[in-house]
Amino acid sequence: MKAVVWHGEGDIRLDTVEDPTITEPTDAVVQITRSAICGTDLHFIRGTMAGMVEGTILGHEAVGVVTEVGSAVRRFGPGDRVLICSTMSCGACRNCRRGLTAQCDVANPNGPLAGTSFFGGPQATGPVNGLQAEYVRVPWAVNTLIPLPENISDDQAILLSDIFPTAWFGAELAGVHRGDTVAVLGAGVVGQFAIASAFRQGAARVIAVDGLQTRLVTALRQNAEIIDFNAEDPVQAILDTTQGIGVDAVIDAVGVEAQRPWAGPAKQAGDEQADQFDAERSQVAPKTNVQDQNWVPGDAPSQALQWAVSAVAKGGRIGIIGVYPPALTSFPIGAAMNKNLIIKMGNCNHHTVTPPLLDVVAAGLFDPTNLITQREPLTSAIEAYESFDRREEGWLKTELTVS
Structure with missing residues (x-):
């Protein structure tokens, strides 16, 4: 066969x-x-x-x-x-x-x-x-x-x-309640189904964050609000649209393959963390075989986790369904603890x-x-x-x- x-x-x-x-x-x-x-x-x-x-x-x-x-x-x-x-x-x-x-x-x-x-x-x-x-x-x-x-x-x-069950599971991990404002990091297909799942589990608002226009357009068709991280700082944009409070819940549908912003106000912060991200990439991908534009690992392994912790409200909830390998040890644990966050993750x-x-x-x-x-x-x-x-x-x- x-x-x-x-x-x-x-x-x-x-x-x-x-x-x-x-x-x-x-x-x-x-x-x-x-x-x-x-x-x-x-x-x-x-x-x-x-x-x-x-x-x-x-x-x-x-x-x-x-x-x-x-x-x-x-x-x-x-x-x-x-x-x-x-x-x-x-x-x-x-x-x-x-x-x-x-x-x-x-x-x-x-x-x-x-x-x-x-x-x-x-x-x-x-x-x-x-x-x-x-x-x-x-x-x-x-x-x-x-x-x-x-x-x-x-x-x-x-x-x-x-895909659909994993996204639904992600919304459950994030504890989506009726009336919640939810941020979905990553508008790939899992993120798209996470948007649909969050709405069906009661979310009043869903904010999708990505850097590719066609993905953002697809999210918009699902009635999500959209943030292009190459045009805006996603954390600041989320805070601005929630009166400085942050969202009630975040679904991380990105995982270890996160990419740093290539333009916009969030680019500087990503560049300042370049050494950290490079070390993380070496940690999770000790062996690669890049061929021109193919098989290039993401250049910001812990970025989505950082954005999730920063964008969620105090006492908020984070559901992680983006894949992280056992080799990755970076997590903003101090910031999460200081905000009394509930963090759940895992395979569907x-x-x-x-x-x-x-x-x-x-x-x-x-x-x-x-x-x-x-x-x-x-x-x-x-x-x-x-x-x-x-x-x-x-x-x-x-x-x-x-x-």
Whole structure:
């Protein structure tokens, strides 16, 4: 079969690899119909998430049809349309039974003290081959797969494999309440869904911060207020529009790949921290393979965290869903403590978060497909990765058609 395979920093290829098979009674094999490219995938290619194993298939978002199941899989059978959760979970351990499926005690092959196990990630997450392929072996299939109703299309479902649930989870982490003013840092596709989620969880105002115009225009279409950090100091702009108080909650949808402002009043502050940011980048990305404009790590790893702490009101709340690798140790802990902030973070508990969102989409209350900006065949995945990595205007979410 064809699959997108990681061979090293800056080196991904569309390879022909062996078809997956059932290796455990809890497995299923799924024929992929839709996959997608996520910003998290770029961390592995840029080098900002170390520990990848050569030969690992990339990707953690997919929809497909079950072709085979192991003897312990009693919920699914061949021919079932399914959504594959990005994170794996057994459904039976202590954490799964309390809804903390991203921290399943048994799904990660590295043992119960290991963190989240997700498809297509580094050694610390498994590794488990990912979903940018024609077929995939799904461990712990009973809990990692979710059945799809007939009235949800593959195009809608692919955005429920990771992006929409993660954004919804981010708004929950930020404790969004009715009437809140919420800042969303980063208006990529996760940020866009965070805007939608914050409004649906009761926010009265949502302020989106980004540096790309097409992303800001998309946020504006969702009735968010927008701040271009290359034209304004985002923290000062947020304070100005909240009478100096700050927002009630912040959702960090940026993570370690933050970029310093290249113009405007915030540029000077970023430049003054250049040495700190450079040291952080060396810390999180000790090995890179920059090729012209591709695979360049972000140049301000802790910037979004600093902006979040500075822009939120005293006693406010921050939800972090942007990816930060274990190697990053910078956080403005003193400023956060002095403001009595509540800070929550983590990987989405997909198995528990996703089903209610499927109901929302199935009922026609929200159509996520408006945020798909590119549809490419799996055979064009490498070129699509390169365009997405360069942050080209208009490249928000790329769906990969597999079969």
